Amino acid sequence: MGEASRFCHFRGERLLEASRLTKIYRVGGEPVYALRDVEFVAPQGDFVVINGPSGSGKTTFLNLIAVIDRPTSGEVYIEGEPTSTQSEGQLAALRKTTIGLVFQSFNLIPVLSAAENVEYPLLLQGSERSPRRARVAAMLAEVGLSELARRRPSALSGGQRQRVAIARALITGPKIVLADEPTANLDSETGGAVMDLMRRLNEEHCVTFVVVTHDPAVSKYAKRRVRILDGRLEEGGDHGMVDSAS
Amino acid sequence: MELRLALRNVFRNRRRTAFSLAVIVVGTVVFLVLLGFLGETLRSTERSLACESGAVQVADPRLFENQATGYEYLIAPAMRDEVAALVTEMPGVGGVTWQLGFAGLVGDEEGSTLVLGRGVIPCGCPDEYGCIVTIGEPLPANDSRVTILGGRLARKLGVEVGGRVNIATGTVAGTFNAATVSVIGELVYSPETVEEQLGLFPLGFVQRLLKTDGVERILIRLTDLAAADAFSDELASRIEAAGIPLATRTWKELNPSYESLSTFYKAFSGLAGLAVFALVFFSVIEVLTLAFLERTREVGTIRAFGATRWRIFRTFLLEGASIGAIGGALGVLVGVAVALGFNATGATWTPPGAAVPQRIRLDIGLTTILIPFLTALAATWASALYPAWKNARLRIVEALHSV
Numbered sequence: 001m002g003e004a005s006r007f008c009h010f011r012g013e014r015l016l017e018a019s020r021l022t023k024i025y026r027v028g029g030e031p032v033y034a035l036r037d038v039e040f041v042a043p044q045g046d047f048v049v050i051n052g053p054s055g056s057g058k059t060t061f062l063n064l065i066a067v068i069d070r071p072t073s074g075e076v077y078i079e080g081e082p083t084s085t086q087s088e089g090q091l092a093a094l095r096k097t098t099i100g101l102v103f104q105s106f107n108l109i110p111v112l113s114a115a116e117n118v119e120y121p122l123l124l125q126g127s128e129r130s131p132r133r134a135r136v137a138a139m140l141a142e143v144g145l146s147e148l149a150r151r152r153p154s155a156l157s158g159g160q161r162q163r164v165a166i167a168r169a170l171i172t173g174p175k176i177v178l179a180d181e182p183t184a185n186l187d188s189e190t191g192g193a194v195m196d197l198m199r200r201l202n203e204e205h206c207v208t209f210v211v212v213t214h215d216p217a218v219s220k221y222a223k224r225r226v227r228i229l230d231g232r233l234e235e236g237g238d239h240g241m242v243d244s245a246s
Numbered sequence: 247m248e249l250r251l252a253l254r255n256v257f258r259n260r261r262r263t264a265f266s267l268a269v270i271v272v273g274t275v276v277f278l279v280l281l282g283f284l285g286e287t288l289r290s291t292e293r294s295l296a297c298e299s300g301a302v303q304v305a306d307p308r309l310f311e312n313q314a315t316g317y318e319y320l321i322a323p324a325m326r327d328e329v330a331a332l333v334t335e336m337p338g339v340g341g342v343t344w345q346l347g348f349a350g351l352v353g354d355e356e357g358s359t360l361v362l363g364r365g366v367i368p369c370g371c372p373d374e375y376g377c378i379v380t381i382g383e384p385l386p387a388n389d390s391r392v393t394i395l396g397g398r399l400a401r402k403l404g405v406e407v408g409g410r411v412n413i414a415t416g417t418v419a420g421t422f423n424a425a426t427v428s429v430i431g432e433l434v435y436s437p438e439t440v441e442e443q444l445g446l447f448p449l450g451f452v453q454r455l456l457k458t459d460g461v462e463r464i465l466i467r468l469t470d471l472a473a474a475d476a477f478s479d480e481l482a483s484r485i486e487a488a489g490i491p492l493a494t495r496t497w498k499e500l501n502p503s504y505e506s507l508s509t510f511y512k513a514f515s516g517l518a519g520l521a522v523f524a525l526v527f528f529s530v531i532e533v534l535t536l537a538f539l540e541r542t543r544e545v546g547t548i549r550a551f552g553a554t555r556w557r558i559f560r561t562f563l564l565e566g567a568s569i570g571a572i573g574g575a576l577g578v579l580v581g582v583a584v585a586l587g588f589n590a591t592g593a594t595w596t597p598p599g600a601a602v603p604q605r606i607r608l609d610i611g612l613t614t615i616l617i618p619f620l621t622a623l624a625a626t627w628a629s630a631l632y633p634a635w636k637n638a639r640l641r642i643v644e645a646l647h648s649v
Contacts, residue, residue, distance in 0.1 A: 068550050068642040089554060096552025103646070107547040111254035116247065121551045123247050168551075 014080060015208050016042040016065060016176055021074035023060050023231075034060040036231040037074070044175065045206045047199060049213060049222035050233075057231040058212040059180055065210065066099055066178045067091045079175070096124055100169030100207075102198075104181035106161040108153040108168075114160075115140060115149040118167045125172060139167045143197060159190035163197060170201060177201075179211045183218055195221045252565040255541070256572065262533050267573045269529040270622045273522040274577020275584060277618035280518050282585050282608030284511045290604060292471060295504055296497040300343075300465030301474040302481060303500060304329050307493040309462060317418040320346075320460030325490060332484050333466055338477060340469045343367050344461035346452050350415030352395075352403065352445065359402060361413065362443045363393075365452025382407045382431025389450030394431040396441035405429055413445075417457040425455055474498070519621050526625035530569065531632065538562055538633040545637050546645025559638035566630020567623065574622035578615050585610045 018040040024031045034057045042048055052058045063069040065076055067083050076083045078098055083091060095101075100121075108117045115136050122132045140146050143163040153161055162182060169177050179198065183191030199221045202209045211218060219225050227234050256263055306319035321329070326344060333342050345366050352361035368385040385394060393413070395405070405411055407429055414424040427447070435441040453459055468477055474496040482494040498504055545558055585608035594603040 063643050066550065068646070092549070092552045092554050094552075095550060101547075101550050103547070105543075107543060107646070109251070109544055109547070111258055112251065116250075119247065120548070124548075124552050124557070 014041050014077065015044045015046075016040075016210070017077040017080075018061075018065060019075045019077070021061070021064060021076065022072050023057075023064060023069075024072040033231045035064070035071070038231070038233045040065070040226070040233055042176075042208050042210060044208055045202070047202045047209045047211075047221065047223040048226055049211045049219050049224075050226045050228055051213060051216070051219060052228035053214060056228045058214070058228050060231075061228060061233070062178050062180050062210070062212045066101060067094055096121070097172065098175050100172065100174035100177040102162070102165050102169045102177060102179035102182050104184045106153070106158075106165045106185070108161055108164055110153050113150050113152055114145055114156065114164045117153070117164055118171050121168060121172045135171060139171050140164075142201070143167045157190070158186050159193060162186060162190075162194045166194070166197060166201070170205065170207065173205075174207065176208045176210065179209065181213055181215070182211060183213065183215050188217065191215070191217070248561060248564060249568070252561065252568045255537075255565050256568050259537060262537060263569065266530050266533045266569055266626075267576060270526055270570065270573025270626060271577040271580055273526045273625075274574055274618045274622045275581040277518060277522045277621060278578065278581030278610075278614060279584055279588075279608060281515055281614045281617060282581075282610055283606070284515055285609040285611070285614055286607045288508060288511050289609070290607075291504065291507060292497075295501045296471050296474070297467075299497050299500045301340075301468040301471055301497050302466045302478045303463050303495050303497075304333075304466070304481070304485065304492050305463040305495075306491070310493060310495055316420070317456070317458065317460075320418065320458055320462060321464065321492065323459050325492070326461055326464060328488065328490060329464055329485065329492065332488060333464070333481065336477065336481065336484075338469050338473050340467040342464065342466050344449070344464045346449055346456070346458075346461045348415050348452060348456055350413055352399070352411050352413055354403065354405070354411055356404070358412070358414075359399070360443055361399065361445050362440070363413070363415070363445050363447055363452060365447050365449040367449050381434070384431070385446060385448055389448050389454065391425055391427040391451055392430045392448065393427045394433050394446040395429055396435055396444040397432040398438060398442040399445065400429065400432050402442060407431060413447075413455065415455060417455075418460075419457060421457075423455055423457065425451075427451075471497075519617065522618070523621055523625040523628075526570075526573075526622055527629045530566075530626050531629035534562075534566060534569075534630050535633040535636075538637050542637070542640060542645045542648035545640055546642050546648065549640075549642045550646065555638040559634050562634030562637055563627065563630050566634065567627045569630075570623040570626025573626065574619040577622055578619050581618065582610050582615065584608075 018038055021035055021038040021040070022033070023035040024033055026032070038061065050058055050061065060069070064071050067076060067078070070084065078094060083094070086094070109120065112120065118139055119132060119136045122135065137146070137149070140149050143166055145160060145163055145167070148156060148160060153164070156164065177198075182198070183194055186194060195218055198209055198211070201207060211222075225236055227236065306314070306321065308314040309319040321344075330342050333339055343366070345364060347365065348363045350361050350363060351358040353359060366385070368387045381397070382394065385392060393411070395403075395411070400406065403411060409429050410426055411429060412424060412426050414422065417423050433441070433444065433446060435444055449461070466477075468474060478494045478496045485492055485494065549555075549558060589607050593606045595606050596603045
């Protein structure tokens with residue numbers, strides 16, 4: 001969060017990579033391809049927007065690169081390491097340290113305050129109370145929610161909840177943030193503000209963002225656009241423009 | 247924060263939590279009151295038995311084994327004093343006395359019946375007459391010819407306090423002896439069949455009647471009844487070392503029915519505990535299953551952030567334990583209040599083996615409080631095991647898509 005990382009440029013490392021990624025579901029005994037031989041690479045500092053209609057395989061793809069689901073075949077590499085051979089515990093550790101997630105429905109824990117929701121991933125990491133609290137306060141300030149830190153999610157607007165969710169995704173200092181339809185439950189103005197925030201954080205923290213959406217308006221925040229259709233990925237989307245910052 | 251999260255989740259659905267807590271509180275209170283009642287009854291029986299027979303007795307083994315044919319078991323004064331000296335050297339002694347019993351006939355010109363006479367030292371025992379309840383005058387502290395007869399025996403003979411009866415028995419030497427005594431009181435005794443035969447007399451009078459200066463048994467009262475076994479063993483080895491041909495018996499050995507009663511109470515307490523456990527377990531498991539099921543997406547979220555299955559399992563167990571601890575603590579508070587209130591009413595009942603009604607007291611000691619609390623805690627915790635395990639086993643992707 002310091003000034004040193006104010007400007008983020010691609011560094012060329014293959015931070016996140018998918019190779020021949022295939023996911024098949026069984027529906028009534030018949031195989032249904034959700035993803036088919038997908039190839040994908042995201043270097044550090046990238047901001048990828050993946051567009052596609054409902055049922056195109058966006059969320060399946062996100063789940064696989066978030067290592068919360070396993071592919072039928074193919075491989076997901078995080079920082080060059082294959083994930084298919086890793087145990088549940090190793091994948092949990094990977095998610096805890098390297099990956100942040102933002103959900104369409106925010107998925108905040110309703111009995112915890114905004115600050116406590118942001119604090120929770122740090123607790124999973126076992127970080128000490130005092131630095132943990134300081135880090136939460138700084139992160140909430142960064143997403144503009146210092147004043148609302150003690151409020152429960154039910155007392156926050158949709159936009160505020162998504163800001164809390166973004167703060168939660170970033171609090172552990174992950175290298176990758178994966179967002180699933182982050183603006184779907186927000187009006188266009190609030191959605192725009194949330195995307196502005198994500199893009200700013202991408203620049204300032206040099207965190208790789210992969211945003212899955214069916215909202216065409218989100219594409220304009222992308223450094224790189226990818227389109228997914230019938231389980232296949234293709235570079236370049238139909239909507240929006242690549243931001244000049246990229 | 248885990249505990250905070252667990253506690254907040256406990257009160258997330260207040261109506262549901264109130265139901266769980268109500269079940270736990272009711273179970274805890276019922277168990278606590280029952281344990282309090284059984285515990286106090288058992289202790290009261292212990293006190294009553296040990297009071298009458300002494301915590302430890304010393305006598306000839308033939309008397310204890312019912313193998314005597316005459317009065318060969320009597321303890322001579324020198325031996326009695328030697329034992330008394332050994333006893334008083336030992337710590338924890340609350341008092342020492344001795345008795346001499348006989349079987350004979352009691353009656354008047356109208357007829358006679360069997361009497362089991364017990365010669366006691368008036369006021370020798372701290373609990374006079376071995377805790378037998380008497381009505382009328384106490385036995386005087388001399389050898390006068392008086393008796394306190396069992397109430398049923400007195401009625402059978404048609405004699406009242408102030409009347410006179412004749413006592414006849416065989417002496418130690420096998421000859422016949424008789425005396426006329428004044429009835430100065432009545433006693434109440436359980437079982438009633440013994441009350442129909444029992445009579446208390448001054449020890450000196452019984453010794454004159456039997457023409458002996460011996461006694462049949464030495465009764466020792468202890469300040470701590472729980473020490474009876476150890477005291478008995480120690481005294482037995484000292485007696486043996488001194489070359490005295492006598493044996494010791496504890497109050498439990500002298501009252502074998504106590505073990506059955508104690509076992510019954512313990513089994514009953516155990517069954518009641520199991521019933522309370524089952525009540526809490528089956529009531530709370532449904533509530534927790536529903537409560538945990540509603541948080542499936544939260545489980546998916548937390549796991550997506552790197553929480554392990556073990557952590558999820560632990561978190562839900564902590565929640566179950568929190569409900570158990572809160573419910574158990576509330577149950578203990580209510581149970582103690584009920585017990586105190588009940589004790590204040592002064593209600594009475596006649597426990598097994600007691601001759602007269604006694605005040606009902608509910609024990610509220612540490613064990614009585616801890617066992618129901620731990621039962622409630624364990625039952626609630628156990629009821630959280632399956633739903634917690636089920637939630638921990640959820641696939642993240644499926645959990646995240648749960649509505």
